[in-house]
Amino acid sequence: MGLKVQLMDIYKRITTFDKKLGVIKNGDDNNYPEIIDRYINNSVTAKSAANIMATYLSGKGFELENELLVNKNLTLQSFTRKLARSLSRQGGAFVHVNYNANYKKVSFDVLPYSHCRIGEKDDNKYNGKIIVNDTWTGKLRREDFNVIDVYNENEKVIEAQVVKAGGWDKYKGQVWYVNLNEDYDYALSPADPVMFDCDSESQSSIFKNKSLRKGFFGKTLIVTKPLIGEREIYPEDGVEYQAALSERKAFKETINNFIGAENVGGALHVELEHDQTNLDDAIKIQQIGSDINDKLFEYTERSVFNNILMAFNNVPSGLIRSDVTMFGNSGEALKEMKFTYQENTTQEREMLEQTINKLLVNFKDFNKEVKIVPLIDKPIKTVEDVNQ
Numbered sequence: 001m002g003l004k005v006q007l008m009d010i011y012k013r014i015t016t017f018d019k020k021l022g023v024i025k026n027g028d029d030n031n032y033p034e035i036i037d038r039y040i041n042n043s044v045t046a047k048s049a050a051n052i053m054a055t056y057l058s059g060k061g062f063e064l065e066n067e068l069l070v071n072k073n074l075t076l077q078s079f080t081r082k083l084a085r086s087l088s089r090q091g092g093a094f095v096h097v098n099y100n101a102n103y104k105k106v107s108f109d110v111l112p113y114s115h116c117r118i119g120e121k122d123d124n125k126y127n128g129k130i131i132v133n134d135t136w137t138g139k140l141r142r143e144d145f146n147v148i149d150v151y152n153e154n155e156k157v158i159e160a161q162v163v164k165a166g167g168w169d170k171y172k173g174q175v176w177y178v179n180l181n182e183d184y185d186y187a188l189s190p191a192d193p194v195m196f197d198c199d200s201e202s203q204s205s206i207f208k209n210k211s212l213r214k215g216f217f218g219k220t221l222i223v224t225k226p227l228i229g230e231r232e233i234y235p236e237d238g239v240e241y242q243a244a245l246s247e248r249k250a251f252k253e254t255i256n257n258f259i260g261a262e263n264v265g266g267a268l269h270v271e272l273e274h275d276q277t278n279l280d281d282a283i284k285i286q287q288i289g290s291d292i293n294d295k296l297f298e299y300t301e302r303s304v305f306n307n308i309l310m311a312f313n314n315v316p317s318g319l320i321r322s323d324v325t326m327f328g329n330s331g332e333a334l335k336e337m338k339f340t341y342q343e344n345t346t347q348e349r350e351m352l353e354q355t356i357n358k359l360l361v362n363f364k365d366f367n368k369e370v371k372i373v374p375l376i377d378k379p380i381k382t383v384e385d386v387n388q
Helices: 032-042 044-058 076-090 155-165 192-214 239-258 294-311 332-344 346-360 383-387
Strands: 092-099 105-111 116-119 129-132 146-150 174-179 219-224 283-288
Touching: 032 044, 032 076, 032 192, 044 076, 044 192, 044 294, 044 332, 044 346, 076 092, 076 105, 076 346, 092 346, 116 174, 129 174, 174 346, 192 294, 332 346
Parallel strands: 146 174
Antiparallel strands: 092 105, 092 174, 116 129, 129 146, 219 283
């Protein structure tokens, strides 16, 4: 008999063109962004790591003399934070840009990532449309989609788009897809390789919660002699039988009121038969310990935690789990961790900065290049530090 080897199925995101919808699907069921969001939101480590990554990408914002509004009520600083959050969670972002009749940019904002899909590509592999819809599940109709031109600030391109739209009053502007993973049609989330780790962390929490609620956690077992004797002695329709039932009910209520932290000082009165002198002959009380095995989860949770941190550009664990003893009195270790992670996110922060400066070109009357102020300055070592 020959040896049969069966390869393990590996998850692969489907990004094929859907002729019916006129979009390139993002995931097998066209719901990859929603799934990623769910995995991140259900994992305390992934959610914290994504938030930290976004914070380090946007840094302290920009040193501007005046607040710059990039939309009706949105400042450049707020826009930068929105862009950073989308990049840290999805690995990409869709930015909507509006122009005036002088071909100047008048506003831009980040669209909800899960609402956007890429349209069909032409023979030159160029995609000219971004399709926006508030949901990509259920019954979808193409006539309900918001189809917007892809970002191109060339005036002749904008003019042609305006003419095709039927004038400036009908023109919808453009959408720029910022993709940190340009080798793919759609960006891959930092959480992509650890989706199952995110789920494991979530399921571990659910399991322990159910065990606490439903399991044998600190329960008290009370064993007594039958409070209702033989049926021949207490016929079910007899007065004595009903009295025995009443005594059983009263006993259970007394026990329930007696046990528990709120009734520590209570006194339990037990009546024994006249010929019994040993309490153990009448009632036994036994504590049932927790059936939650912390050791069972300890290694898995630690492994999952480390994997998720690595996926988000190797977040130092001290930035997630604060430990005073780890940092020492001076906090130098924490500063080093912060600077290390700032270095780890340099590439993404530079791309974010380049994106913003490109958007600011020909934006209203603003003609200044901006630079993100790092969240933390590089630690300066003194002579004493070097000699230690």
